[in-house]
Amino acid sequence: MKLGAIEAGGTKFVCAVSDDNINVEDREQFPTTTPEETMAQVFTYFEEHPVDAIGIGSFGPVSLNEDADNFGYITNTPKLAWKNYDFLGAMKAHFDIPFYFTTDVNVAAYGEYKAGAGRGKKNILYWTVGTGVGASYIQKGKFLQGYSHPEMGHILLRPDERDHGFEGVCPYHGNCFEGLAAGPAIEKRFGKKGYEIDPSDPFWEIEANYIAQACVNATLILRPDIIIFGGGVMKQTQLFPQIQAEFVKQLADYVDFPEITGYIKHVALGDDAGITGALMLAKKVVNEK
Template sequence: MATLVGGIEAGGTKFVCVVGTPDGEIKDSVRFPTEAPEQTMANVFKFFDQYDVKVIAIGSFGPIDINEDSATYGYITSTPKPGWTNFDFVGAMEKQYPGVKILWTTDVNIAGYGEYKAGAAKGHKNVLYVTVGTGVGVGYVQDGKFFQGFSHPEGGHMLPRRYPGDEFKGVCPYHGSCIEGLTAGPAVEARAGKKGHLLAVDDKVWDYEAFYLAQACATYTVTFRPDIIVFGGGVMKQEQLFDKIRKQTAELLNGYLDTPNMEDYIVHVGLGDDAGIKGCLLWAGDNL
């Protein structure tokens, strides 16, 4: 029987559990809402109890502790999600599945890994992945490894210069007008009074979005020097954003650094909504 691996894309709104082959072929999957840990983990166990998997890779909403030397490695830490603060996710999985290797990283890292292995960034060594959805998250895959210091990057919480005349205060409960507070889905809705998919493609909101996301791209470029920047998440399904972001990123860099052609450098996710679950299977397969 073929070797099976598993994955969990653990989001603040929904969980996706998947079983498949080490090369990323999905054999079975299930989705369910993110409820309290007791109910949610019961659903996780119900799914994986059916299968003999060798490795389970988890990409989780956060913040999470990914420092293997930390006493709280494997925990979801200071999340505002009710019930999940200081939840020992890896510990719960290891208790339920002794002998199964449990891999642990952020949800944005795992989506970035999927893009690195099989998506829009395939063939590149240094891949910066940005999701703009409910929040803004950033992951960096450097030659097959996730970049981290004492923890994972929080590139959505940079503080940009303001668009001239923009008085929107932002929605981030910690920083107000950080990149996340100005560009994530809730910011679009708060600014416009309706969800982004209901807005016209030429709505002024998209000019604000591009202005701030271009600053993020310029900053990621001078700090990480990636080969490619891949955008995913619901907000980035607005295709009209890309030309605006590319143009303004080039203007901000002002010829200081060599970058690839902007159309090849700042791109849309290639695996769509499957980037995370594909990334889980591929990362698990690479760690058999």
């Protein structure tokens, strides 16, 4: 059995093929431009690499309500060329195979849940902090979902007094988690990328404060077994002890939680979490059918 994966990000698409044991046999990536250009490359890739099922993780927001008329669509995205694009429908029109369609954050979370830092845990929260901020919660093997998928990247946070009145960059909410802590917010403050900022810069204490606030909110609402962070901003490994210390301070012993260094952790699969999870979900949908 051959399995396919699409990790559709706002910056790039990654397509991959694996065997039944999730050993990746081929992988290709290309820029996210317009649906016409990018999807043509996706169709060509899977025509040249036939598979039995494809797991798709897409940037969003996307519609995951299977009863809705727009199930499988990218919906109200700031990438205007992709707004209200029928992603799943386009794939089904080209390939008569099973698909698992979900968010890009969900596929990364599933990879970490099955084979990464969340392996062996029943309930995991996965955050990505990079170009944007998104989250996925898996409870006993199932994604948390109501009317649609959670948008925990846009929870509102208290501004840090040391942040000099920074108003955030989110066009919808200003000082939400994404608006204050994602990569573009860092670049707005400094005029350069986060990886260009010295790890000892005091700003990282402000960043840790915002991330810790998000962890406190999530802990109080969801009580996960572990909180796992991925994304480009979180490659600043000095953040983790700062976040952990700030989390303990903010939570103030109100509820118990696992040992802190094992509770707030970095991804174990690195940049492969999304593709790994998408391939595993492709396998899951084949087994279910």
